[in-house]
Amino acid sequence: MDKKYLLQSSVIAGLIVAIFSFSPVLKIGNCFCCMWKILGGGFAVYLYYNYAKIINAEKGLIIGLYSGLFAGVFEILFIGLFLIFGRSSMVPANFNMHMQNLPIETSEQIIGFMSRFPLYMHSYRFISALLSNLIFVPVGALLTSIIFSSSNKNQSVTPPDSYHNVNTSQKEEDNLGLKDDG
Numbered sequence: 001m002d003k004k005y006l007l008q009s010s011v012i013a014g015l016i017v018a019i020f021s022f023s024p025v026l027k028i029g030n031c032f033c034c035m036w037k038i039l040g041g042g043f044a045v046y047l048y049y050n051y052a053k054i055i056n057a058e059k060g061l062i063i064g065l066y067s068g069l070f071a072g073v074f075e076i077l078f079i080g081l082f083l084i085f086g087r088s089s090m091v092p093a094n095f096n097m098h099m100q101n102l103p104i105e106t107s108e109q110i111i112g113f114m115s116r117f118p119l120y121m122h123s124y125r126f127i128s129a130l131l132s133n134l135i136f137v138p139v140g141a142l143l144t145s146i147i148f149s150s151s152n153k154n155q156s157v158t159p160p161d162s163y164h165n166v167n168t169s170q171k172e173e174d175n176l177g178l179k180d181d182g
Contacts, residue, residue: 014070060145
């Protein structure tokens with residue numbers, strides 16, 4: 001397996017999967033059985049197949065794992081950039097107004113949880129981004145590599161011309177081991 005083509009196709013497909021999975025409007029595609037992740041794995045295999053012209057299921061799975069790893073890392077980077085440059089507060093503006101109507105003990109518990117909530121939520125987002133990409137991208141890559149490898153097997157292979165020149169009786173003798181060597 002050519003590592004140059006493997007890394008090229010994995011990085012390109014991983015970046016595209018991360019962009020489509022993180023973009024506000026486009027990420028709705030992942031609601032349909034992680035569509036972008038599965039298609040991204042297929043795209044990685046397609047890119048590798050265009051470079052190398054040969055693929056099998058094992059190579060497809062390896063390409064999918066690398067692509068899923070890169071997609072997860074890119075998605076985590078996008079989440080981190082969003083946390084740094086995006087909205088600083090996840091608490092709604094009118095949250096304090098609703099807290100005034102609650103008992104003091106309850107409001108203290110809610111405030112304590114809300115102070116830790118972003119850490120819990122973003123830890124979950126990091127882990128789920130990495131795991132979902134490491135699961136679904138290889139599935140798409142494996143399915144695509146099986147499709148490409150089966151299309152290669154269906155292509156007819158023509159035997160050499162010397163094979164056609166041998167008469168049928170010699171072929172039968174050769175197959176049965178009856179041909180005299182001397």
